Amino acid sequence: MFGLNRAVSAAVVAEVPGRPEMPSLGNDLRHDPHIDLLQSWMSLAEMQQRVIRTLIAEIQDTSGFVEKEADDLSGRFQRLALSAQQQTGRVESLTHLAASIEVEDRPVPIEEIAGLLKDTLGDVVAKILMLSKDSMAMVYALNEVSANIVNVEKCMAKLDQVNSTTNMLALNARIEAERAGVAGVTFRVVADEVRELSKATQALSVTMKEDLKAVIDGIGTSNTTLHRVATIDLSDNILAKDRLEVLLAAMVQRGGVLENIVAEAVKEAGLISADVDGMITGLQFQDRARQRLEHVVDALSVIGEALEENKRTTASVAPQLLELAPADLGWVAGLLDRFTMSEMRARFAAELLRGTPDAETHRHASPDDAKGSIELF
Amino acid sequence: MKCQFQQNDACVNISGEFTFADHTAFREVANRLFQAKDHTIVVELSQLQFIDSAGLGMLLIARDEASKAGRALVLSQPQGQVKRMFTVSKFDELFTIQA
Numbered sequence: 001m002f003g004l005n006r007a008v009s010a011a012v013v014a015e016v017p018g019r020p021e022m023p024s025l026g027n028d029l030r031h032d033p034h035i036d037l038l039q040s041w042m043s044l045a046e047m048q049q050r051v052i053r054t055l056i057a058e059i060q061d062t063s064g065f066v067e068k069e070a071d072d073l074s075g076r077f078q079r080l081a082l083s084a085q086q087q088t089g090r091v092e093s094l095t096h097l098a099a100s101i102e103v104e105d106r107p108v109p110i111e112e113i114a115g116l117l118k119d120t121l122g123d124v125v126a127k128i129l130m131l132s133k134d135s136m137a138m139v140y141a142l143n144e145v146s147a148n149i150v151n152v153e154k155c156m157a158k159l160d161q162v163n164s165t166t167n168m169l170a171l172n173a174r175i176e177a178e179r180a181g182v183a184g185v186t187f188r189v190v191a192d193e194v195r196e197l198s199k200a201t202q203a204l205s206v207t208m209k210e211d212l213k214a215v216i217d218g219i220g221t222s223n224t225t226l227h228r229v230a231t232i233d234l235s236d237n238i239l240a241k242d243r244l245e246v247l248l249a250a251m252v253q254r255g256g257v258l259e260n261i262v263a264e265a266v267k268e269a270g271l272i273s274a275d276v277d278g279m280i281t282g283l284q285f286q287d288r289a290r291q292r293l294e295h296v297v298d299a300l301s302v303i304g305e306a307l308e309e310n311k312r313t314t315a316s317v318a319p320q321l322l323e324l325a326p327a328d329l330g331w332v333a334g335l336l337d338r339f340t341m342s343e344m345r346a347r348f349a350a351e352l353l354r355g356t357p358d359a360e361t362h363r364h365a366s367p368d369d370a371k372g373s374i375e376l377f
Numbered sequence: 378m379k380c381q382f383q384q385n386d387a388c389v390n391i392s393g394e395f396t397f398a399d400h401t402a403f404r405e406v407a408n409r410l411f412q413a414k415d416h417t418i419v420v421e422l423s424q425l426q427f428i429d430s431a432g433l434g435m436l437l438i439a440r441d442e443a444s445k446a447g448r449a450l451v452l453s454q455p456q457g458q459v460k461r462m463f464t465v466s467k468f469d470e471l472f473t474i475q476a
Contacts, residue, residue: 136438227397230431232430233429
């Protein structure tokens with residue numbers, strides 16, 4: 001241990017019983033085992049001071065590194081928290097999108113749309129039924145009119161026969177009146193009147209036939225048109241309501257499922273936000289860590305100052321002790337071997353052997369260290 | 378469309394397809410049904426495979442005529458497309474439908 005064993009052995013030899021008192025400090029002190037021992041202590045104190053300074057620098061660097069990394073992490077988590085909040089807002093807006101659509105700047109719930117479409121389709125089906133019923137009623141009515149027209153045509157044919165007979169009777173009456181001479185004058189007048197009546201009836205019959213033909217033609221045209229309308233099969237349109245209702249029900253159900261999923265997503269997003277907030281709060285540990293390390297640094301400084309004070313006091317009493325024993329490089333090597341981080345070992349080696357802290361070897365100025373690089377070992 | 382009367386002409390079994398083309402035949406069927414003495418007239422539809430909108434219209438006219446005559450018109454055992462048409466058209470609110 002830092003050459004003390006050698007010095008202690010020499011001191012033990014020097015303190016054997018019967019040995020005279022401690023040698024006084026004189027020119028031959030260099031070979032006094034007590035002096036060797038003190039020089040060894042002084043050398044150890046010097047090395048301890050270097051170790052303390054290096055440790056203080058190391059702690060300060062590490063504290064700064066931790067604080068910087070913690071601040072960096074905190075900043076990232078804050079951005080994450082902000083993103084989580086925005087994401088929650090977006091997901092919440094999805095809830096409205098899933099439940100309704102915008103119509104003329106007014107949100108209309110999907111269920112309301114489905115109900116409206118259902119009512120409209122029901123109304124369309126009712127009108128189709130009414131149209132079908134009225135069309136068939138008109139078809140029935142026209143069929144009955146057609147049957148009546150056939151009867152009217154039969155009546156017209158009989159009327160022609162009656163008229164023809166009447167005309168024939170009038171002609172015969174005129175012939176007989178001519179045969180009767182003066183006695184048949186009155187009868188001739190009646191025969192002429194009957195003949196005129198027959199002509200008028202014939203003219204009226206012709207007019208009625210013409211009008212009846214026009215009526216028959218009109219009814220035929222109407223019947224053709226009505227048949228064309230009535231034969232349009234609207235059963236597919238009626239069943240379309242059935243299919244649309246199934247689709248609408250599925251759409252409403254899908255909207256409900258989507259709404260539930262979005263609600264779950266909102267809940268999860270809220271939990272994520274809460275977790276991130278908790279992590280940000282948890283990262284405040286670096287304040288306490290820094291304060292603790294400052295205390296450690298302070299204690300180490302006090303120890304270092306005490307060692308320096310002892311060295312000064314000792315040197316004032318025995319200036320020749322300023323000539324220190326050579327550093328125990330084996331002890332230094334043993335200490336450095338305990339470090340697994342090469343850059344830290346190199347830093348300690350440089351500082352312990354030189355005796356003053358090397359600002360360039362410390363890490364706080366290194367951008368690589370600022371990124372939190374980790375040496376694997 | 379094919380028709381077969383039962384139970385003193387108060388019940389008719391309609392099979393096949395009931396469309397506009399059957400309007401004359403169904404008119405005669407309806408007239409024969411209304412000549413029956415029974416209060417309730419039954420149109421049995423278990424063998425009817427298809428009905429169009431004109432067929433629905435003819436049933437509605439028959440219903441009105443039955444109502445005017447103080448009779449009841451019952452539609453019995455519609456199946457498949459006919460049953461769906463009745464459901465969508467809410468015929469159950471207009472007729473007595475026997476399942």
